Amino acid sequence: MTTLIRNGTVVNATGRMAADVLVDGETIAAVAAPGVFTEADTIIDAAGKYVIPGGIDAHTHMEMPFGGTFSNDTFATGTTAAAWGGTTTIIDFAVQAKGTSLLSTMDKWHEKADNHCAIDYGFHMIISDVTDSSLKEMESCIDAGVNSFKMFMAYPGVFYSTDGEILRAMQRASETGSMIMMHAENGIAIDQLVAQAIAAGRTEPVHHSLTRPPELEGEATSRAIQLAKVTNAPLYIVHLSARHALEAVAAARNTGQNVFAETCPQYLYLSIEDMRKPDFEGSKYVASPPLRPKDHQTDLWRGLRTNDLSVVSTDHCPFCFKDQKELGRDDFSKIPNGMPGVEHRMDLLHQGVVAGEITLERWVEISSTTPARMFGLHGRKGTIAPGADADIVVYDPTAKQTISAATHHMNVDYSAYEGMDITGKVDTVLSRGAVVIADGAFHGREGHGKFLKRDLSQYLI
Template sequence: MAAPFDVTIRGGRIATDRETLQADIGVRDGVIVAIDSRLPPAARDIDAAGRWVLPGGIDSHVHIEQLSGMGRMCADDFYSGTVSAAFGGTTTIIPFAAQHRGKRIPDVVADYARRAREKAVIDYGFHLILADPDEEALTQHLPQAIRDGISSFKVYMTYDALKLDDYQLLDVLALAGREGALVMIHAENHDMIRWIAQRLLERGHTAPKFHAVAHDAIAETEASHRAIALSRLVDVPVLLVHVAGAETVQLVRSAQRLGSKVYAESCPQYLFLTADDLDLPGVEGAKFCCSPPPRDARSQEAVWAGLKDGTLGLYSSDHAPYRFDASGKLPRGEATTFKEMANGVPGIELRLPLLFSEGVQQGRITINEFVALTATNHARMYGLSHCKGNLAVGLDADLALWNPDREVTVSAGMLHDNVGYTPYEGRRLRGWPELVMSRGRVVVEGDRLLAARGSGRYIARRSPEATLPAAGTPPASRLPAMLGLQGKAWPTL
């Protein structure tokens, strides 16, 4: 008689975003089909005694095999990037198919899909980066991409090659409202940064630490305020990515309490790094340069508080991998100025271990909040909860067994990305994923990769399913009704 399950995960402590229980999980054909005590034997039984059994992480903000606005290719392709993600307990990623000006969206998506299909070892969806919202894009290509399962796109308020003006942002928001898509916004005031940077360079201040000076926290807060105002004008939700500063966290919290439809994420670099990390001899500080830059201890505490109280509903890596050489961070070697260094830090493999060790183990967040911040909220926000993001009957068997007692000292040599360094070198972490399963197949066990190149699958995403409760009601605008804009009413995270 055949076993009722292909795999049973037996005797672990299971955590979802809402509950914790001791039970077995039965898997058949890649899907969770039973969660109960004392399930019958399977073709393979996995002993999870003493381990946390958690949903596989969803990293909804990663840059992989993507050409940046500065013309630099990421160090990670879809193979190294997804292998690194898997070893860190992540089973689904949503990277960016990046449109640059003059490029047609269907061509961008087709090229990106081919790269992923050939190399990814875990499942993936796509966002679009939208840099050229012309009439063809807005009336034909974006609506088609949304129908094909790319239900979110990112826009920039800074970077010469990518930034949109407010008029263009309103066009994009209006389209998102009509089509049921989500707009992600990189909010920094471009002219503030440009003005400060020019004056720093004129005075010979070229070192990496001046990147943090040029990207002043006020630039983030001002642009975030403006993005929220544009969102309110057309009554369409927005998501502010990589929130860094204490003032921006408070701005988002206040806007949410007044009923604005604004959501926000933050990232490891804003919990574990500060601007002081950029102040190193020579160009070493370039390893810590990202935008927005890490701030200070006060901002770190504000980000922790925002993750705890739900102001920041998502915790992503913003993995932006560039090597510490002429191909990435240092195009002119030691002579490279802060304005020429590729912006971004790696973090796809350490995202979950960092938060588990310093959040769950230190009592800053609960295990259920960890699950919500790293998996469940991403699934709800980005239209994946029909198959990903939790441990429940009917969902894909995407999960990780975590050893809460395993201690690891971080080094670049232990990681599986193609960057060659980590900004978290030497950090001591407690808690580590030791077995990772994607759609019922074990992809990582101990130090072994068991998944084949190209075995990951594309997930067509649905319209976003998560939004904030109506904590307050902002003054009503007659504009959406006058212009025929229909905003989407979503339930809460």
């Protein structure tokens, strides 16, 4: 089965060109000058449109347990929504519970995801119980294609690891060539601030942000960087939200340390003011780290241009306003932490192109190519090139749309970007050569997605 995508502008991280793309089965067979190929089983006209590699969202939480509930997207609904937005690969987090093994955790996440995903998927492993056994199991995880391990400096009693535990895991990562990912907030200090706010009757959603000040994200980021330096371990800071943390990352990278960071669309477009919305509407924007004052956004866009921020992921973790966010109506600390976004990442980042914040090539780089390289998928994903998987998005850069919960496909009852008018829209999406989105309809199927056994990061070998 062959597919010819013709008359479009192919955009890779390295440049753009007028070219046609020939797909044979699940892979890209050729990228050629317009008109070289004239016949195929299926022909897609991309005139006036970009032809880009499918997006890779390297940070999602489908069916994640948190605060007595679960994130509301299943692997089936979440990956379908991702496809609508031009994302053709997700990397989700398998969450180790205290007292359980890493390998049993991986098995549990396979049970959730296998034969349910509409697009390809991989896993990171959350280590919440640092023991001799779990440290030994890291190597078995790597053999199984899960070679990135997330730890938390926040959420004492749930996910939190001490500095000593982090140091031990980093030593193991250094030995194995794997990646430590870090949620960098000073959870011990934050818990004190939260308790003080609740005791004083400050229970509104905005206090979630006010009790998690950017200085404590910056301090934890700096501490994680120093631990990584001592252990000679690579470090990837997840969902960076504050200039204080960005300054620490930039300083480390300037010395040549293997430190990387991602940010998320919510930190580029939303702010603490959204959390002040009346009638408990601010709870829709509760996530960790929290939304910051708007002036942090300028620094984050600059970080994307300078590559001190290497990736944009979503931290997609949707909880419905009704019945889930409302668990914290009288106590902001009980609001489930997380926001929906997997469907809109590519579109929101394209607004950065429209506004002149980033180039077309950088758009592709931070949303697809760098995640592929960072997490062991390079060559298969993240590029329009012969031999790569035919994960391809035909994108209309002039189409207009308005983001709304009434039209999105995520399994959540609100949109964090409700009413936002944007320029650009996904036209057609191929996942390993199969058309999954076309003509405003979903043509994929649950179970099409394959598990991706990932190689070690290209940045570390």
